[in-house]
Amino acid sequence: MAETITASEVVKRYGSVAAVDGVSLSVADGEFFGILGPNGAGKTTLVEMMEGLRQPDSGTITVLGEPVWPRNTALLGRIGVQLQGSSFFERLTAREQLATFGSLYGAPPARVEEMLELVGLTDKASTRAEKLSGGQAQRLSIACSLVHDPDVVFLDEPSAALDPQARRNLWDVLRAINERGRTVVLTTHYMDEAESLCDRVAIMDAGKVLQLGPPAELVRALDAPVRISVEAGALGQDRAADIEGTESVAGDGVSTVITTRRPAPVLQALASMDALTGLQVRGATLEDVFLQLTGREYRA
Amino acid sequence: MTSTIVREATAASTRPGLRGFASLSAAMFKGFYRDWLSVGFSVLFPLFFIIIFGTIFGGGGSSTPPKVIQIGDVAMIETLPAPDRDALEQAVEIVPGTDLAAALDEVRKGDAGAAIEQHGDTLVVHYSSADQVTAASVQAIFGAFVNEANISASGVPPTYSLQTQQVEDESLKPIQFIAPGMIAYGIAVGAVFGAAMTLITWREKKLLRRLRLAPVSTSTVVTSRVVVSVAVALVQLVLFVAISVLPFLGLQLSGAWYMAVPLVIAGTLAFLAIGLFVGSVAKTVEGGSGLANLITLPMAFLSGAFVPLESAPAWLSTIGKFLPMTYLVEGMKDVMVRGEGPQAALLPIAILLAFAVVVTFIATRFFRWDAA
Numbered sequence: 281m282a283e284t285i286t287a288s289e290v291v292k293r294y295g296s297v298a299a300v301d302g303v304s305l306s307v308a309d310g311e312f313f314g315i316l317g318p319n320g321a322g323k324t325t326l327v328e329m330m331e332g333l334r335q336p337d338s339g340t341i342t343v344l345g346e347p348v349w350p351r352n353t354a355l356l357g358r359i360g361v362q363l364q365g366s367s368f369f370e371r372l373t374a375r376e377q378l379a380t381f382g383s384l385y386g387a388p389p390a391r392v393e394e395m396l397e398l399v400g401l402t403d404k405a406s407t408r409a410e411k412l413s414g415g416q417a418q419r420l421s422i423a424c425s426l427v428h429d430p431d432v433v434f435l436d437e438p439s440a441a442l443d444p445q446a447r448r449n450l451w452d453v454l455r456a457i458n459e460r461g462r463t464v465v466l467t468t469h470y471m472d473e474a475e476s477l478c479d480r481v482a483i484m485d486a487g488k489v490l491q492l493g494p495p496a497e498l499v500r501a502l503d504a505p506v507r508i509s510v511e512a513g514a515l516g517q518d519r520a521a522d523i524e525g526t527e528s529v530a531g532d533g534v535s536t537v538i539t540t541r542r543p544a545p546v547l548q549a550l551a552s553m554d555a556l557t558g559l560q561v562r563g564a565t566l567e568d569v570f571l572q573l574t575g576r577e578y579r580a
Numbered sequence: 581m582t583s584t585i586v587r588e589a590t591a592a593s594t595r596p597g598l599r600g601f602a603s604l605s606a607a608m609f610k611g612f613y614r615d616w617l618s619v620g621f622s623v624l625f626p627l628f629f630i631i632i633f634g635t636i637f638g639g640g641g642s643s644t645p646p647k648v649i650q651i652g653d654v655a656m657i658e659t660l661p662a663p664d665r666d667a668l669e670q671a672v673e674i675v676p677g678t679d680l681a682a683a684l685d686e687v688r689k690g691d692a693g694a695a696i697e698q699h700g701d702t703l704v705v706h707y708s709s710a711d712q713v714t715a716a717s718v719q720a721i722f723g724a725f726v727n728e729a730n731i732s733a734s735g736v737p738p739t740y741s742l743q744t745q746q747v748e749d750e751s752l753k754p755i756q757f758i759a760p761g762m763i764a765y766g767i768a769v770g771a772v773f774g775a776a777m778t779l780i781t782w783r784e785k786k787l788l789r790r791l792r793l794a795p796v797s798t799s800t801v802v803t804s805r806v807v808v809s810v811a812v813a814l815v816q817l818v819l820f821v822a823i824s825v826l827p828f829l830g831l832q833l834s835g836a837w838y839m840a841v842p843l844v845i846a847g848t849l850a851f852l853a854i855g856l857f858v859g860s861v862a863k864t865v866e867g868g869s870g871l872a873n874l875i876t877l878p879m880a881f882l883s884g885a886f887v888p889l890e891s892a893p894a895w896l897s898t899i900g901k902f903l904p905m906t907y908l909v910e911g912m913k914d915v916m917v918r919g920e921g922p923q924a925a926l927l928p929i930a931i932l933l934a935f936a937v938v939v940t941f942i943a944t945r946f947f948r949w950d951a952a
């Protein structure tokens with residue numbers, strides 16, 4: 281597969297702080313690529329350098345085979361960008377925003393109604409952007425980034441401020457774009473979002489990429505135990521500790537929780553003891569990978 | 581249907597610059613007229629002053645002939661030949677009165693310009709020095725009238741004659757200087773605020789950065805702002821002039837008034853440069869509008885846009901020489917009301933353009949894409 285985006289040894293410093301500290305990665309054509317990381321990890325700085333908004337202090341970035349810096353208007357027409365927060369023209373309606381951005385990119389006027397439909401804002405078409413709710417503004421901002429049907433889309437925390445319904449709808453929109461062969465790069469700190477959408481994710485902290493790979497692979501590599509819980513009435517903690525394969529047992533009076541790396545024999549034993557009431561099995565998630573890599577202390 | 585979309589797409593992609601320019605201009609124009617505050621300050625506020633000052637100062641005293649109360653018989657007037665009498669009645673409105681005390685009271689209150697009576701061969705004119713302009717004009721009118729009566733009484737044809745011709749009627753009609761001044765002020769406010777607020781809000785809302793990531797050149801963005809501001813300024817000019825020439829305000833345009841159009845365009849460019857400077861220096865909308873007011877208001881006073889500076893101390897008009905609005909105001913007065921030829925506008929236009937270039941250069945030194 282051809283590489284749509286390449287970054288090699290990219291560094292960006294603000295004063296003495298390296299916001300991005302020697303990042304190298306590549307994104308394949310048609311790939312759905314996620315950049316995960318806590319606040320201040322350098323995600324936005326990295327994406328803004330990929331978009332050509334900021335100049336790296338050192339290192340090079342190419343998109344669609346062309347360098348993104350200095351500003352390259354021919355390339356910009358093939359890139360769709362949603363910046364963090366929403367950037368709109370003042371006192372224009374949702375439809376007018378889309379029409380304005382559309383004509384800046386030379387998109388056919390018919391795209392405007394299509395995009396309104398796509399992000400579910402048809403009934404808000406005549407509402408001024410300032411009057412839209414946070415989630416509606418976010419969806420409009422994404423629509424504006426897609427209006428010219430770009431080959432590569434950069435989305436910086438697109439699902440921030442969205443309610444669960446809007447988030448799922450956005451996922452459908454992004455999946456549909458990706459399925460049409462477009463390359464999508466998104467930053468997020470929602471693990472479920474990255475896990476559900478991305479072909480590969482890069483986990484970033486303190487300006488560096490800590491791990492990079494398909495979400496399932498990263499989770500498997502973690503070798504984290506599985507947590508099996510059942511109702512406390514069905515299985516006491518003392519009986520649970522005797523089950524083969526159990527590593528540790530905890531309970532709060534409502535449920536008994538068994539931690540194990542060999543879930544099969546434990547589940548079999550629970551079945552034979554007829555102690556499956558309220559059964560829940562939780563494997564490791566990308567969140568565990570993330571927390572293991574980035575630590576649990578509070579971030580500024 | 582599909583074929584039309586494809587064709588549109590091809591047509592659009594061949595000239596995206598032009599379409600981008602048109603849509604950016606449309607976006608900026610909508611942003612302007614949907615903002616009632618900016619319309620209020622750049623259109624309604626100057627219009628309000630044109631109407632208020634135009635009617636207050638325009639309606640009083642000087643434009644209507646002063647009323648003169650005639651007490652008893654004034655044979656000098658009554659025996660005048662008809663043409664001379666008509667001429668006199670154009671200059672003053674003579675109404676008969678009966679009681680001298682009551683007439684003097686009217687003169688004192690300013691309800692009448694003067695009271696006249698004749699004692700033998702002497703014409704007595706009672707006037708009040710409270711209104712000096714009327715006092716002076718009635719004295720002059722009757723002084724001339726008595727002289728003429730003496731000459732015709734002597735039976736000798738006059739050797740010399742006097743013909744008066746007004747050079748400009750600025751002194752008579754305040755609208756003649758109010759209108760150009762207010763037009764200049766309205767245009768300055770529109771252009772300074774237009775450029776400054778566009779820049780600041782676009783930067784605050786990250787729209788500037790967003791536009792950097794769109795395939796549109798910086799010159800397209802700048803040109804569309806300039807075109808919108810010039811269009812707004814020309815609308816202001818047409819609107820202000822159209823209202824000022826209405827009979828109740830009575831602005832009289834002199835020959836080369838059309839030169840106000842290039843003057844306004846050059847002035848708008850100079851004020852846009854100031855707006856660009858304000859927008860580059862100020863970080864917030866509040867700071868920007870404060871700074872814009874801090875520049876436009878004193879500039880309007882010092883350039884004579886609000887009050888004529890003919891009688892102001894020399895140092896004030898020296899400051900005015902450094903302000904672009906002075907050249908716009910003076911240039912517009914020259915061609916619109918003072919009856920000067922079109923070439924009178926050329927030097928002001930050149931100075932305004934030079935000012936625009938210098939200030940734009942300074943402003944770009946402070947320009948930032950990012951709020952941070």
